[in-house]
Amino acid sequence: MTEKMNSxxxxxxLRIGAGASYAGDxxxxxxxxxxxxxxxxxVYETLAERTIxxxxxxxxxxxxxxYNELLEDRLIAALPHCKAHGTRVVTSMGAANPLAAQRKxxxxxxxxxxxxxxxxxxxxxxxxxYCLANAQSLRVMETGIPLxxxxxxxxxxxxxxxxxxxxxxxxxxxxxxxxxxxxxxSLFLAPMIHEFGWSQEDWETLGKGQIAADMVxxxxxxxxxxxxxxxxxxxxALHDLGYPILEVSADGSSIVSKLEGTGGAITxxxxxxxxxxxxxxxxxxITPDVVVDFTTVRLDEVGPDRVRxxxxxxxxxxxxxxxxxxxxxxxxxEAEITYAGIGCVERARLAENVVRERLRIGSxxxxxxxxxxxxxxxxxxxxxxxxxxxxxEVRLRFAGRSNDRKNAVKLGNExxxxxxxxxxxxxxxRKSVREVVAIYSCLIPRDAVRPRIVMETV
Amino acid sequence: xxxxxxxxxxxxxxRAGDKGDTSNVSVIAYRDEFFQIxxxxxTVDAVRSHFGTLVRGRITRYPLPQFSALNIVLxxxxxxxxTRSLSLDPxxxxxxxxxxxxxxxxxxxxxxxxxxxxxxxxxxxLLVHLKxxxxxxxxxREALN
Numbered sequence: 001m002t003e004k005m006n007s008x009x010x011x012x013x014l015r016i017g018a019g020a021s022y023a024g025d026x027x028x029x030x031x032x033x034x035x036x037x038x039x040x041x042x043v044y045e046t047l048a049e050r051t052i053x054x055x056x057x058x059x060x061x062x063x064x065x066x067y068n069e070l071l072e073d074r075l076i077a078a079l080p081h082c083k084a085h086g087t088r089v090v091t092s093m094g095a096a097n098p099l100a101a102q103r104k105x106x107x108x109x110x111x112x113x114x115x116x117x118x119x120x121x122x123x124x125x126x127x128x129x130y131c132l133a134n135a136q137s138l139r140v141m142e143t144g145i146p147l148x149x150x151x152x153x154x155x156x157x158x159x160x161x162x163x164x165x166x167x168x169x170x171x172x173x174x175x176x177x178x179x180x181x182x183x184x185x186s187l188f189l190a191p192m193i194h195e196f197g198w199s200q201e202d203w204e205t206l207g208k209g210q211i212a213a214d215m216v217x218x219x220x221x222x223x224x225x226x227x228x229x230x231x232x233x234x235x236x237a238l239h240d241l242g243y244p245i246l247e248v249s250a251d252g253s254s255i256v257s258k259l260e261g262t263g264g265a266i267t268x269x270x271x272x273x274x275x276x277x278x279x280x281x282x283x284x285x286i287t288p289d290v291v292v293d294f295t296t297v298r299l300d301e302v303g304p305d306r307v308r309x310x311x312x313x314x315x316x317x318x319x320x321x322x323x324x325x326x327x328x329x330x331x332x333x334e335a336e337i338t339y340a341g342i343g344c345v346e347r348a349r350l351a352e353n354v355v356r357e358r359l360r361i362g363s364x365x366x367x368x369x370x371x372x373x374x375x376x377x378x379x380x381x382x383x384x385x386x387x388x389x390x391x392x393e394v395r396l397r398f399a400g401r402s403n404d405r406k407n408a409v410k411l412g413n414e415x416x417x418x419x420x421x422x423x424x425x426x427x428x429x430r431k432s433v434r435e436v437v438a439i440y441s442c443l444i445p446r447d448a449v450r451p452r453i454v455m456e457t458v
Numbered sequence: 459x460x461x462x463x464x465x466x467x468x469x470x471x472x473r474a475g476d477k478g479d480t481s482n483v484s485v486i487a488y489r490d491e492f493f494q495i496x497x498x499x500x501t502v503d504a505v506r507s508h509f510g511t512l513v514r515g516r517i518t519r520y521p522l523p524q525f526s527a528l529n530i531v532l533x534x535x536x537x538x539x540x541t542r543s544l545s546l547d548p549x550x551x552x553x554x555x556x557x558x559x560x561x562x563x564x565x566x567x568x569x570x571x572x573x574x575x576x577x578x579x580x581x582x583x584l585l586v587h588l589k590x591x592x593x594x595x596x597x598x599r600e601a602l603n
Contacts, residue, residue, distance in 0.1 A: 050541045269471065272484070276527065276529050277482075282520055295522065369544075370545070379546060400544070439478070439540070
């Protein structure tokens, strides 16, 4: 009996779809995955470093906000398919308010006329109180400066939780698990641990699972997104990218694939770019669940748009958890204006001088001012390669940071008055002001975080 | 000799990632036989002079010969961090394209296959310009002399 189960387990393949990889990601590729992907799990990862800080500010304004704005669109489109195919959903769309996201989800389920669905919220990643109470001893990872010495109001602190609480929610029978700040890959690793019954101290297998998770956690970045370079790296039907499906085996090896009939490409090259994306030492990639070693991974193309991932290793998880701390750091004023025609660059340079002088005369204090010539050097500054000919048009961009909103506004106003008062022949300018919420990272002990699962059933 | 200097783009592809104020830029050979060039010429020094003032911190290079690839980590390179940078590209996602603009010296056999495939060497005037700016890797500079 045991032997028979083991052999069934060994050949079993878990299908996990990656439905989103940032807050504003497309909705319909995930719906397509839910409808046609024969998925066991559909994962929506929607949190970048700053997303959760901004969501915290939203929640402070309205206690029913602070979760992903597209939650309703996504779930209304996908849940009927998920219910029909027995697909469970795991998502970080809870952002700064998983409980409000859970309430909304329950309402949506009712609206869709579905029932017998268990919705779990994982809470407890919010460690703002702990960080404020320990601001003297907690230090910014990159600079070593204590949090208490950072200028500006600390508005959020969220720990990167691991897979363990999601696993517990799945063990309790949740059909939908909604989290706040969880390490991106943990959303994918949790279903593997739950379904295959992996020990959460089997570092080797967790390492392999994590490598599989890493391959799809950025969604379409593995299936042809952000890859194309005409004449060098071609991608078919880039406008209609299929989002990836992970087919995981019990030993942690996997195949990355996508739906037939979708655009994009999954090759050894797309997988390599994704594997090396956002890692530092490939032998020691730290996650809340396991420390991963990518150096022994094997990637093999086993069919059209199908790459097999095997090998890789893991070591014990770190004793601390990373925290993203959000701090209000003043305001950024931004303004742009385009000059066209022969002599456009000279006119743009004169315009830059005019604005700098006006700022000086008006005593507009900016902590930092950046001026870019879009079309010439806006992304790589002095490292840009020189162009052979003068451009026919150039867009001049000013960006300045100030602790005082008024000064950020004044920068835009000085650019605006270039029309009529600066050099000749420009476009109309555009200006904007936004508040800066900077993110710093620090480490806190695991036992400072008390995650909890809240389960509701419709 | 200068006919055999190509942009890295002709033999490798790249993607850049970000964490805080640190960028990582992968360099992946299109073919395994190109990795020797990448491994010996895309050095920390070459990257330092090519990225200039964009990188204020340490540069670390992790070779991955099993994938014919390098991972290059650039500290203090994102204008103080993704979330507070004034840059239009706060994540440094376009750093991959800057990396691929690096001139590398390619031996005659590989140069012939690149030329056959319609790839062009680095423009000579650009080479002179980069040389004057002190932005050419040593091996490329020596080949020009």
